[in-house]
Amino acid sequence: MESIQVILKSRPQGTPSPDNFALATIQLPELQEGEVLVKNRWMSVDPYMRGRMVDRKSYIPPFAIDAPLEGGAVGEVIASKNSDFPVGSKVSSMLGWRTHFVSGAKGLTQLPTLPISDEHFLGALGMPGMTAWSGLYPVGKLQESDTVLISAASGAVGSVACQIALNAGATVVATVGSDDKADNLRAKGIEHVINYKTCGSLTKAIAAAAPQGIDLYFENVGGEHLTAALNTLNSFGRIAVCGMISQYNDTVPTPGPANLANIIAKRLRIEGFIVSDHWGQYAEFSKHMAQWLIEGKVEAESTVYDGIDQATAAFIGLFEGKNTGKMLVKLA
Amino acid sequence: MESIQVILKSRPQGTPSPDNFALATIQLPELQEGEVLVKNRWMSVDPYMRGRMVDRKSYIPPFAIDAPLEGGAVGEVIASKNSDFPVGSKVSSMLGWRTHFVSGAKGLTQLPTLPISDEHFLGALGMPGMTAWSGLYPVGKLQESDTVLISAASGAVGSVACQIALNAGATVVATVGSDDKADNLRAKGIEHVINYKTCGSLTKAIAAAAPQGIDLYFENVGGEHLTAALNTLNSFGRIAVCGMISQYNDTVPTPGPANLANIIAKRLRIEGFIVSDHWGQYAEFSKHMAQWLIEGKVEAESTVYDGIDQATAAFIGLFEGKNTGKMLVKLA
Numbered sequence: 001m002e003s004i005q006v007i008l009k010s011r012p013q014g015t016p017s018p019d020n021f022a023l024a025t026i027q028l029p030e031l032q033e034g035e036v037l038v039k040n041r042w043m044s045v046d047p048y049m050r051g052r053m054v055d056r057k058s059y060i061p062p063f064a065i066d067a068p069l070e071g072g073a074v075g076e077v078i079a080s081k082n083s084d085f086p087v088g089s090k091v092s093s094m095l096g097w098r099t100h101f102v103s104g105a106k107g108l109t110q111l112p113t114l115p116i117s118d119e120h121f122l123g124a125l126g127m128p129g130m131t132a133w134s135g136l137y138p139v140g141k142l143q144e145s146d147t148v149l150i151s152a153a154s155g156a157v158g159s160v161a162c163q164i165a166l167n168a169g170a171t172v173v174a175t176v177g178s179d180d181k182a183d184n185l186r187a188k189g190i191e192h193v194i195n196y197k198t199c200g201s202l203t204k205a206i207a208a209a210a211p212q213g214i215d216l217y218f219e220n221v222g223g224e225h226l227t228a229a230l231n232t233l234n235s236f237g238r239i240a241v242c243g244m245i246s247q248y249n250d251t252v253p254t255p256g257p258a259n260l261a262n263i264i265a266k267r268l269r270i271e272g273f274i275v276s277d278h279w280g281q282y283a284e285f286s287k288h289m290a291q292w293l294i295e296g297k298v299e300a301e302s303t304v305y306d307g308i309d310q311a312t313a314a315f316i317g318l319f320e321g322k323n324t325g326k327m328l329v330k331l332a
Numbered sequence: 333m334e335s336i337q338v339i340l341k342s343r344p345q346g347t348p349s350p351d352n353f354a355l356a357t358i359q360l361p362e363l364q365e366g367e368v369l370v371k372n373r374w375m376s377v378d379p380y381m382r383g384r385m386v387d388r389k390s391y392i393p394p395f396a397i398d399a400p401l402e403g404g405a406v407g408e409v410i411a412s413k414n415s416d417f418p419v420g421s422k423v424s425s426m427l428g429w430r431t432h433f434v435s436g437a438k439g440l441t442q443l444p445t446l447p448i449s450d451e452h453f454l455g456a457l458g459m460p461g462m463t464a465w466s467g468l469y470p471v472g473k474l475q476e477s478d479t480v481l482i483s484a485a486s487g488a489v490g491s492v493a494c495q496i497a498l499n500a501g502a503t504v505v506a507t508v509g510s511d512d513k514a515d516n517l518r519a520k521g522i523e524h525v526i527n528y529k530t531c532g533s534l535t536k537a538i539a540a541a542a543p544q545g546i547d548l549y550f551e552n553v554g555g556e557h558l559t560a561a562l563n564t565l566n567s568f569g570r571i572a573v574c575g576m577i578s579q580y581n582d583t584v585p586t587p588g589p590a591n592l593a594n595i596i597a598k599r600l601r602i603e604g605f606i607v608s609d610h611w612g613q614y615a616e617f618s619k620h621m622a623q624w625l626i627e628g629k630v631e632a633e634s635t636v637y638d639g640i641d642q643a644t645a646a647f648i649g650l651f652e653g654k655n656t657g658k659m660l661v662k663l664a
Contacts, residue, residue, distance in 0.1 A: 051597075059597055059598075222592065222593070241595045241596050243596060244592065244596065247593060253591065255587030255590050256587060256589045256592045257587070257588045258585030258587050259585065260554065260588045261554070261576050261579060262604075263573045263602065263604035264575065264576065265390050265391055265604070265606075266391075266604065267391075267603070267605055268602075268604050269601065269603045269604075270595065270601070271595075271599075271602070272594075272595035272596040272597070272598065272599045272600050272601075273596070273599055274596065274599060
C-alpha cells in the first residue's frame, strides 16, 4: 500500500511558500500483530504548525527536514491486526499530512458514535474547540456578566470561542479581517463585529462597541490588537493568550505594545496557555460541545481544500485569512 | 501656626524638573473639636507619585495644580482636641510634602509601639514593604523552590523584596544600576547581583546567574528588563508587575518587548498589582516584617534628604537612581 505524504523540504523564512514543502510517495510496511492500516479522510492545518517549522526548543519539538509533517487527522481503519480497532473503525490521530499510515494502537483515538460529522473532531469538537473552551474557562474564568473581546473571530478557534461565550450569556465583541466574515458572525448572533482592516482606530472601534469596557480578551493576533485590548480592558481584566498569528511569519521581531503600563494601573492578569495542558478536562468540554453542536448552539463551519496536493495551499491560506471557520483538507 | 508645603506648579513633561514645584507657606487654621495639629518628622517620595502628576483618569486621582502634593508621612501630634490622639502621639498619614497640618482623626494611623525607628513605617514596614510582600506572596505565589528575579533591587521596594524572598529560602537574582548598589545587596546575602548598566546582554547575564531559569519575576522597571525576563523565565513562570520606572518619564511611548510570544510557549502568567488592593493583608505582613526588622533579617536602608526645601530634589533623584533603599525627607 502506498501513502502520499507532505514533507518539509526547508524551513520557511517569513511567510511559508510552496517551495518549503514537497509531496513524497512511500510504500507502507506490512501490518504487524497489533497494528492497523488507516486511510485518512480529513486532515487539519493549524496556525501553531508554523511554530514547529522553526528549529528551536519549544513546548513541542520542531518538524524535521525531509520528514513528513504531523497534525490532527481523522480516518478509517481499512486493515487491522488489532482487535480493539477492527476494520471500519473511525479514528483520530496526529498523523495527518499523509493519505495512509500504519500504526500500533498507541496514538489512535476511536471516534465516539455521535450524530456529528467526522470532520468536527478536527474542529469544534477537537483541538480548536478545546482551545477556545480552555482559553475562556480554565484560563479566562468566563462569567455571564463579562464583555469578551475575541480576535481572529472567524477562525477555527475564534468562531467557536464567540459561540461558547454567547452560550454563556456574555456580551461578545469580535474582530475579523473582512466584511464577509463579519456578516457570517452576525448571522450566528454575534452583535458586535469589527472589521479591523477598515474600522480606523481599533481602540475606538472596540470602545464604541463596548462602552462598558472589556473584561476578558481572547488573544489570537498580537500587535495592534493587543494594544487596543490593553486600552479598552477594565480594571482587573484578563487576557487569555492563545496565539499571536500576526507575528508568526515575522523575519524581524515586531516590538510589543507601548501601553503595557496598563497592566499595572488596571491590575490586569495576562496568561498564556496551550491546549495540551488542558486535555484532562476534555471530557467536560466535549460533553457540552457535542450537545451544542447537536442543538445548533454552536455552528461549526469549515473551509475545505480537496486532496493531499492542496494541503500546502490550505496551510499557507491560514496566514492570508482564506478560511472561515476551520481550515480542513479532505483526503478521501 | 505656619506650614511650609510643596505645591505642584505645572505638570512635568518628561523628567520632572525643579520648576514644576514650588514651596508655599500657609497659615494653619485654629484647631476645632476632634482635630489635631501634626508636625511631620519624615516624608516619603515614591516613583508612583510621578503618575499622579499626569492629568488622566487612573486608579487614584491626579494631583491638582497649585495644590500641595500628597504622600506618606510620619509625625507627632503637637496640639490636640481629640482624646484618641493626645499630644505626643506618633501618627502616619498621607499628608506628606508639608511640615505641619491640621486634621481630624480620619486618615491618621497611630504608630504601634515597637523597637523600630519611626521612618521604617514609610519603608519596610509601610507602603514599599507591603508592596514587596504583595508582589511576592498574594500576586507572585512565592515558593521556597523558586528562583526569583527582582529589578530595581536596591530601591525601597526591590531591596525589601530581595530580603523577603531570601528569608523564604528562594534563590534571588537582583539587578541594580551601579556597582556600589550591587556590593550593598551582596552584603545583605544576595548572591546573584547584576549591574544592568555594565553587564552587556541582560538576558545572558541573567541566564548565567540562573542556569536553572527564572520562576518569578518582580517587575519594577519595564523595557529591556521585561524582554530579558521573558527570555529567561521557565515554563509556567510568573511576573508580578509592580512598576515600570524606566518609562514613567517617557514623552513618547516606548514600544514593548518583541518577544511577547513567550507568554504562550511558556504559559506565563503576568499580573499587575497595586498595593492598596492588598491592605486587607497588612496585619499578616506587618507581623512578619516587624519580626524580621527586629531580628535583622530585613535590613532597611534609606537615603535621606534634609528639610522640606530638599523634597523636590529627593523626588527627582528617584529617577536618577540616587537612592539606595527608601528615599526619605527628614522634616524635623
